[in-house]
Amino acid sequence: MEKRALRRLPVTEASCKDVEFIRRVSGLVWIMKAKKEQTKDGQYLVVSFFHRDDLLTGKKRPVLRTFFGSEDYLSENLENKKNHWRTGARWNLLKSGWDDSGNCASASAEDERRIRKWFGSKEENAADSIDTFQRGILNARLESKHQKMRNKIERVMQSVPELPDGFDEWIDQEFMWRSRYFFYRYEKRAELNGICSQCRQKGKMRRSLLRNGARVICPVCGKELTARPIGKMPAYGCDESSTVLVQMAGNRLMLRFFHIRKYYSKEKPEAYDPYRKEYLRLFYEEGRWERYEWAYSSCYPGKGWVPERYGFDDDKVVLCPIQLKEAITGTPLAYSGLAEAASHLKDHQIDVLRYLQIWKKYPEMEKLIKCGFFRVIEDFCRYPYFFQPGKLLDGEKDKLYQVLGMPGKACYAALPREISCAELAFLQKYCKFSAKPSPAAITKCAAFHLTDQRLLDYMKYVSIEKMLKYCALQAGEKEKKEFIANWADYLGWCESLGYNLKDRYYLFPKDFHRAHDRVYEEYQKHRDKLEKKKLAQERRKGTLRLKSIQKQLGSISDGQLVIVVPKTSKEIEEEGKRLHHCVANYISKVIDGKTLILFLRKEETIDIPFRTLEWRDGEFKQCQGYGNREHNDEEITGFLEYAQSQIREKLMEEEKTV
Numbered sequence: 001m002e003k004r005a006l007r008r009l010p011v012t013e014a015s016c017k018d019v020e021f022i023r024r025v026s027g028l029v030w031i032m033k034a035k036k037e038q039t040k041d042g043q044y045l046v047v048s049f050f051h052r053d054d055l056l057t058g059k060k061r062p063v064l065r066t067f068f069g070s071e072d073y074l075s076e077n078l079e080n081k082k083n084h085w086r087t088g089a090r091w092n093l094l095k096s097g098w099d100d101s102g103n104c105a106s107a108s109a110e111d112e113r114r115i116r117k118w119f120g121s122k123e124e125n126a127a128d129s130i131d132t133f134q135r136g137i138l139n140a141r142l143e144s145k146h147q148k149m150r151n152k153i154e155r156v157m158q159s160v161p162e163l164p165d166g167f168d169e170w171i172d173q174e175f176m177w178r179s180r181y182f183f184y185r186y187e188k189r190a191e192l193n194g195i196c197s198q199c200r201q202k203g204k205m206r207r208s209l210l211r212n213g214a215r216v217i218c219p220v221c222g223k224e225l226t227a228r229p230i231g232k233m234p235a236y237g238c239d240e241s242s243t244v245l246v247q248m249a250g251n252r253l254m255l256r257f258f259h260i261r262k263y264y265s266k267e268k269p270e271a272y273d274p275y276r277k278e279y280l281r282l283f284y285e286e287g288r289w290e291r292y293e294w295a296y297s298s299c300y301p302g303k304g305w306v307p308e309r310y311g312f313d314d315d316k317v318v319l320c321p322i323q324l325k326e327a328i329t330g331t332p333l334a335y336s337g338l339a340e341a342a343s344h345l346k347d348h349q350i351d352v353l354r355y356l357q358i359w360k361k362y363p364e365m366e367k368l369i370k371c372g373f374f375r376v377i378e379d380f381c382r383y384p385y386f387f388q389p390g391k392l393l394d395g396e397k398d399k400l401y402q403v404l405g406m407p408g409k410a411c412y413a414a415l416p417r418e419i420s421c422a423e424l425a426f427l428q429k430y431c432k433f434s435a436k437p438s439p440a441a442i443t444k445c446a447a448f449h450l451t452d453q454r455l456l457d458y459m460k461y462v463s464i465e466k467m468l469k470y471c472a473l474q475a476g477e478k479e480k481k482e483f484i485a486n487w488a489d490y491l492g493w494c495e496s497l498g499y500n501l502k503d504r505y506y507l508f509p510k511d512f513h514r515a516h517d518r519v520y521e522e523y524q525k526h527r528d529k530l531e532k533k534k535l536a537q538e539r540r541k542g543t544l545r546l547k548s549i550q551k552q553l554g555s556i557s558d559g560q561l562v563i564v565v566p567k568t569s570k571e572i573e574e575e576g577k578r579l580h581h582c583v584a585n586y587i588s589k590v591i592d593g594k595t596l597i598l599f600l601r602k603e604e605t606i607d608i609p610f611r612t613l614e615w616r617d618g619e620f621k622q623c624q625g626y627g628n629r630e631h632n633d634e635e636i637t638g639f640l641e642y643a644q645s646q647i648r649e650k651l652m653e654e655e656k657t658v
Contacts, residue, residue, distance in 0.1 A: 001074045003085060005039040006067050011078070012048045014060040018107045022055050029103035030094055031055075032126070033062075034114045044069055045118045047130065049094060049104070064093055066130075068118065072137060089134040090127070146299045153305050156283065156292070159250035164323045167245065171260055171274050173198060175318065179239040179262050182216055182225040183269035195270045198223050230266060238263045242317040244352050246327045246338065253284040253331050255352065257314060280312050281305065282353070284333075287360075289353070315351035315381075337369035344374055351381040362389040367400045372417040379421035387421035392428070407431050414439035415446065422451040433459055444468050448480055454488040461501045470508045483512075490516050493523040542569040542591040549596065549651075556646050557603060561639045563613075563647075564599040564606065572597050578609045580627045586614065595621075600636070611636065619644055 012033050022028055034047045048062035064086075066075040075086040075093060086093055094104065104127045106112035112126045121129035182205065184194030191204045199221035209216055214227045238261050245256040257280035263273065283290045291308035299306065319342035328334050336359050341350070358380055359365045369377055379387050389395075397403045401412030405428040415427070427445055431437045433456050441464055448468055455467060475483035490512075491501065497519070499506045509515035549565050556563040566572050569587050575597075576583040589595040600611035600623065611632070614622040620640050623632055 001067065001069065001072060002039065002041055003074070005041065006044070006074065006076065009037045009039070009044075009046060009067075011061060011065065012046070014050050014055055014062075014107075018050065019055050021107060022050075022052050025105075027103060028052060028105055031105060031107045032111065032115075033107045034111045034118075034126075036114070036118075037067075042069065045115070047115065049090075050107075066090070068130075068133070073134060089138060090130050142298075149299050150304075153292070153299075153307075156290075157305055159252070160254065160256075160281070161247055161249065163245070164247070167320070167322050168274075168276075170320065170322055171243070171258075171276060175243060175260060175274075175320075176239060176241050176262060177224070178226070179241075180223055180225045181228045181264070181269075182210075182218060183228050183230055183233075183264075184210055185230050186210075196220060196223070196225060197264070197269070198225070200270055228269075230269060233264075233266045233269070235267075236263070236265050241349070242313075243320050244314075244317045245320045245322065246324050248327050248331075249283060251285075253328065253333060255280075255282040255284075255314075257281070257312075257317060280314060282314070284331075287332075314353050316349040317352060318349055319345060319352060335363075335366050337366045340370050341374065341377070344372065348374075348378070350378055354381045354384065358384075358389060362393065362395055364393050364395045364403050365389065367403060368393075371400055373404075373419070375418050375420050376424060383421070387425075392421060392424060404428075405431065407437055410439045411437055411442050414442045416443075419446055420449075420451075423449055426450050426453055426456075429453055429456055430464065434464070441465055448484070450484065452484055452488050454492065455484065458488075458491050458501065461507060474512050486516060487512070490519055493519050497522055497526055538588070538591050539569045542587065543567070545591065545593065553647060553650050556643050556650075558639055558642060560603055561636070562601050562603050562606060563643050564601050566597060566599060575599060575609055575612055579612060579625065581612065581624050583612050583624070600640075613640075615647065618648060 012035060014031075014033070018031060018033070022031055029052050030049055031052075032047050032049050034045060037044050037046050045068040046065055047068065048065040050060075050062050054061075054063065061078060063079055064075055064077055066073055075088070077084055077086055077093075090104075106115065106126050115126035116123075116129050119129040119133050121132055123129045123132055179197075181197040182194045183197065184192045184205070186192065187207075190207060192207050192210055193202060193204055194210075195202050196218040199218065201218075201220040203219040205216060205219060210227045210229075212227060212229055212232055216225050216227050217223070218225050240259065240261045242257060242259050245258065247254050247256065256278055259277045259279055261275045263275065265271065277294075279294050281292045283292075292305045293307075293309055293312050294303055295306055295310055295312075296303055297306040297309070319338065321339070321342040324342050325339040328336065328338060333356065336356060338352075338356075341355075355365075355377065365377065365380070376392075380389055392405070393403050394405060395403065401409055401415075404412065404415070404424065406412040406415060411431065419427075423446060427442055427450075430442075430445060434441070444465065445468070448471065455464070458467070471480060471484055471487065474487075491507075494501055494506055499519075501507050546566055546568065550567070553563065553565055566575070569591070572587055572590065573584045583597060586595060586597055590597055594616075596615040598613040598615055599609065600613055601608070602610055610625070612622075612624050613620055620643075623636065623640060625632075
């Protein structure tokens with residue numbers, strides 16, 4: 001439709017008969033007038049819509065007019081210049097209130113006949129004829145939009161290859177290796193019959209080896225299994241996990257995410273079949289990822305591949321090693337170390353996408369993964385806000401031990417490959433603190449899984465080797481971490497108390513738990529004493545400030561009410577107790593000069609608390625009585641206005657505010 005030609009068509013205005021018609025019909029909101037118009041493009045039916053309020057106030061121009069062709073329509077909004085042309089349907093464009101669009105009728109029988117004849121509709125009235133025509137056009141537009149989207153998705157999915165040979169076998173036999181079971185029925189026999197979930201073969205095993213959850217070897221296929229007595233199994237159960245398959249889709253690298261479930265039942269444990277469902281596809285091209293999810297969409301009658309919509313999880317997946325190395329060869333990810341990660345991690349779940357993003361930013365990650373530091377890689381992916389490669393790794397170095405912050409090859413060789421990021425950070429700081437870090441010391445620190453860097457502060461008293469020797473004597477294997485934390489606390493208390501930690505009596509007490517409790521009590525008393533001293537100093541500071549304010553203000557009274565400046569911080573605390581409010585919480589702000597607390601008293605009973613005032617920003621912010629519930633009458637408010645002007649003059653400047 002040519003908009004310029006349509007705009008030049010004359011606008012139909014309402015007549016006096018139209019105004020009388022809408023005045024007679026009280027429930028009618030919209031009326032419409034129709035006429036045929038001719039342009040170069042062809043003939044159009046122009047339907048003009050008039051609102052009831054406009055007609056009753058003398059406005060005869062339509063709010064909206066719609067141009068209907070044989071196969072399309074277009075509306076012109078005559079009131080809104082910013083959104084002049086509209087493609088919406090009548091029932092949406094005419095809504096000015098709740099369901100106003102339904103209260104619409106033709107202005108005359110001739111208009112009704114002209115509209116119905118144009119559409120050739122069998123509907124009850126002209127408004128329904130318009131709605132039917134527009135609904136058909138909108139459905140056609142929506143179907144065209146969906147078809148374009150489906151065509152685009154199909155072009156992308158045409159490049160997806162078939163699943164590689166051995167993928168289903170890998171899922172059945174290798175994937176979720178901890179989900180392999182030896183199902184057996186308990187009987188009082190030396191050997192019990194059972195069935196392997198992997199090879200589906202029956203076999204016998206000694207009863208002494210079988211208990212629920214025990215790791216056993218299948219007598220037929222030789223795979224490691226978990227013993228599961230059928231009598232203790234649920235009626236139905238399943239194990240589930242997710243895996244990602246890396247393939248080439250045309251010229252693009254693709255990650256295919258599968259959710260795997262392995263079902264089993266108490267009735268037929270041998271029917272232990274896996275079920276896989278592909279739920280996410282990621283295509284990599286020119287440094288960005290394009291996501292498609294298997295989900296419900298209006299484009300399809302059911303589920304289909306749609307651009308990212310629900311944000312399905314792509315973390316916590318297991319890398320599938322099937323044809324992985326061949327897939328990434330010759331791609332930008334060829335040196336990412338994905339193949340090494342897949343062969344080592346087995347069923348360990350990692351965030352593959354996050355790893356690739358980190359590797360792209362820190363290429364030195366390739367050295368870590370190829371040398372077996374998978375625990376560090378997992379920490380970088382799992383806790384990106386706590387452990388950042390830029391802080392723990394030196395990407396400007398070439399050799400791995402230098403990248404890890406180790407001082408030499410010997411120390412690097414002593415570093416266990418299963419070390420975590422927190423343990424690595426401890427060892428890096430230890431190497432900086434120590435003049436000559438030995439490989440033996442690094443091995444011992446790693447064996448203790450040390451992460452508490454407070455221990456390094458006490459190397460000025462004793463070597464780390466002697467610390468670890470003492471910890472080994474005092475704590476059991478399972479209590480090492482807890483003991484080290486308690487010992488670090490104990491040493492910190494000793495330093496605060498001024499103990500000589502070069503003395504082995506304090507540094508390495510024989511009865512640690514008794515010494516820990518004794519020193520803790522002393523430290524608590526010492527801390528309380530310091531707190532009291534600090535509080536006394538603050539109170540003296542507050543008292544000096546209040547005396548200074550008292551000299552500046554002097555006496556402010558009208559004969560009945562008087563402003564009293566508290567002499568000490570303790571008086572403010574007593575005021576809060578006697579009036580049952582929280583003014584004591586403001587003492588610290590009074591000491592810092594952020595606010596000022598004043599007392600309002602009656603002249604005849606000046607020693608009895610009456611109201612408590614807060615002065616801040618050059619005015620009274622609060623005037624509180626008993627329990628914060630007393631009403632301030634005109635006498636009090638009038639006096640406060642007088643006192644406010646007096647205080648401003650006497651202080652000569654506004655109080656410093658928060």
